[in-house]
Amino acid sequence: MSKSKDIHLYTASTMNGWKPVVFLEEAGVEYDLTHIDFSKKEQKSSEYLKLNPNGRIPTVVDRTNNDFVVFESGAILWYLAEKYGKFLPKDANSRSETLQWLMFQMAGVGPMMGQAMYFQRIAAKNGNGDPFAIKRYVDESRRLIEVLNTRLEGRTYLVDAQYTIADMAMYTWTRAYYWANVSVDGLPHLQEWLERIDARPATQRALEIPEPYPAFFGKGDVKRQEDQNAARFKDNE
Known part of the structure; x- marks a missing residue:
């Protein structure tokens, strides 16, 4: 055992x-x-x-x-x-910056992109389309990732030059920009950051656990997974 x-x-x-x-x-x-x-x-x-x-x-x-x-x-x-004692800077100011960007993801990027995904991929698929809500959340999601793009200019990662929990939290959401129908065009620093994390084997391995969901990233049988996703959340659960 x-x-x-x-x-x-x-x-x-x-x-x-x-x-x-x-x-x-x-x-x-x-x-x-x-x-x-x-x-x-x-x-x-x-x-x-x-x-x-x-x-x-x-x-x-x-x-x-x-x-x-x-x-x-x-x-x-x-x-x-x-x-x-990993992925969190020891310097007090850098720790604070890490927490700030973590909170930026939790309070902004996640909720806004999550609603963009919900209204397009779940509500609309279940007969509750709302163009105003979709535009509102897609536009705000784009604005937030523009903030990220500015932050990442001249930087390897969000805080100092090290991969932190702020990057981990932000990556899982921004990498799914396809699912939210949020464009990353014209955001070179963000795109380079995504590519940098795409190249990390452990992070990519994590995206296969507990099971892969390639549709979030515009891969595989998107329609089938979209239909399954909409069905499982039909009751807003």
């Missing part, structure tokens, strides 16, 4: 769901994985709600810390970075 790993991750293949996977793969931390199946509404089960009262993914349980539970993807990244 195999020994339980220190970290138990509950997640699914979504932009938020991949964030802790990216960290754990990049950090070389072994972990146990439970794939939460949205089609079975496992995120709403009584067992899961005891861990995450919001009924969303991801969630981690740190078995080395009295089974301490952390939910919310940004909080998970910060917790793991502090626990393992």
Whole structure:
């Protein structure tokens, strides 16, 4: 019987769901994985709600810390970075900048791109198209990634010259610009940053866990996966 790993991750293949996977793969931390199946509404089960009262993914349980539970993807990244001393600058100002860009993703890029995706790929597919909402969220998503493009001018990564949890959080969302129908044309610094992270084997490996979802990136059978995605979220769950 195999020994339980220190970290138990509950997640699914979504932009938020991949964030802790990216960290754990990049950090070389072994972990146990439970794939939460949205089609079975496992995120709403009584067992899961005891861990995450919001009924969303991801969630981690740190078995080395009295089974301490952390939910919310940004909080998970910060917790793991502090626990393992990786992908978080030691300098106080740089740590603050990392937190600022992490919050920029959590409060801006994620919600806006997520709504752009929802209204186009789920609501519209289920007969609830709203052109005004779509334009609103696509335009705001574009504005936010323009801010990122400006930040990345002359920089390798978002903070200093090191890959941090801010990059991890931002990458899983901005890399899915296709799914949100947000153009990256005319944003060379952002595109170079995406290509730089595309070249990181551990990050790319993470995007295959718990299962690949190539449609988010405009690959594979997009229509089939789009239809499946719309169906599983038909009840706004």
